[in-house]
Amino acid sequence: MSARRRIDVHQHVVPPCWAEALPAHGGDPSGWSSPDWSPDSALAFMDSLQIETGVLSLTAPGVHGWHGQAKREMARRVNEYEADLVAKRPTRFGHFATLPLPDVDGALAEIGHAFDTLHADGVVLLSNYDGVYLGDAAFERVWAELDRRHAVVFIHPAKPPIDALAGMPGPLLDYPFDTTRTAVQLVLNGVITRYPNVRIILSHAGGFLPYAAYRFAELAPGVREDVPNREGLIDLFRTFYFDTALSSPSALPSLTAFAHPDRLLYGxxxxxxxxxxxxxxxAAQDGHLALSAEQHAAINRGNALPLFPRLAALAQ
Known part of the structure; x- marks a missing residue:
């Protein structure tokens, strides 16, 4: 393969069954359009950037527009489509399973199928579901099951429950905000502490969490009595993994100054x-001169291997 052999933890799949049905189920409320995609086009893109493996996930809005049993069935169809891609090209693709949240019972059933039958590499969660964020008590049983399974969780932003500004669709402006919102809530509401076996990846360098972490850590103990002190909160914020998708060059200095070096992943x-x-x-990431060759190699590939034992075994 390539010299860099990147593992891309933030790469999306556009299953035909989902893309064809999406317009009839509300479309994408963020205002973004679904791009053309195929496995072959993904592989061509990956080869052009020395990406050995793309860990695929369904982007927002996920299965938000479906309801009841139809939501569960579409999540299952998406997950089985992804699993088939992995079975055909196990070194080139991985997959994060989609869950039919906020249907908790359906999500728990899909976690079991995804891991036990489809051998998923993890799950993808959206930053909010109908305005309910991931640190809410409504999702406690989901976190407990993911913790029991020592799961990798990729958090992708969704449209926040506010109106988009005219001419500024959610992915352009609001998504980094929503990632930050759910990440801080996960920490302040104790989810990270209660479920330490879950490995959580935040999209797009964590929104602006690395940039503003000390602000959150200094202010939170003054308004809440149920949170750790400043140092404890900083430690908890640093337990997240961060992908680098759309995060070079100005975000990288804050990200690398804040995050643990082994928790930076290519996207x-x-x-x-x-x-x-x-x-x-x-290209901007590759040219970031503040990182050593060893650090570049860790971000591109080395840091991901402990998260994905299936890929690590194939690499031996």
Whole structure:
């Protein structure tokens, strides 16, 4: 393969069954359009950027527009489509399973199927479901099951429960905000402490969490009596993993100054970020002179291998 052999933890799949049905189920409320995608186009893109493996996930809005049993069935169809791609090309693709949240019972059933039958590499969660964020007590049973399974959880932003500004669709402006919102709630509401076996990846360098973490950590103990002190909160914020999708070059200095070095992961955001955009951000990351060759190698591949034992075993 390539010298860098990147593992891309932020790469999306566009299953035909989902894309064809999405317009009849509310479309994408963020205002973004679904791009053309195929397995072959994904592989061509990956080869152009020395990506050995793309860990695929369904982007927002996920299965938000479906309801009841139809929501569960579409999540299952998406997950089985992804699993089939992995079975055909196990070194080139991985997959994060979609859950039919906020249907907790359906989500628990899908976690079992995804891990026990489809051998998923993890799950993808959206930052909020109908305005309910991931640190809410409504999702406690889901976190407990993911913790029991030592799961990898990829959190992707969704449209926040506010109106988008005219001419500024959610992925352009609001998504980093929503990632930050759910991450801080997960910490302050104690989810991270109660379920330490879950490994959580935040999209797009964690929104602005690395940039503003000390603000959150200094202010939170003054308004809540149920949270750790400043140092304890900083430690908890640093337990997250962070992907680099759309996060170079200005975000990288804050990210690398804040995050643990072994918790930085490569991401492209293909195909929702056009090829030219993914290439531009990747080139900026590769040219980030503050990182050593060893650090670049860790971000591109080394840090991901402990999260994905299936890929680590294939690499031996």
């Amino acid at each position: 492209s955001d293909f195909p929702y970020a056009p090829r030219s955009v993914s290439r531009s951000f990747t």
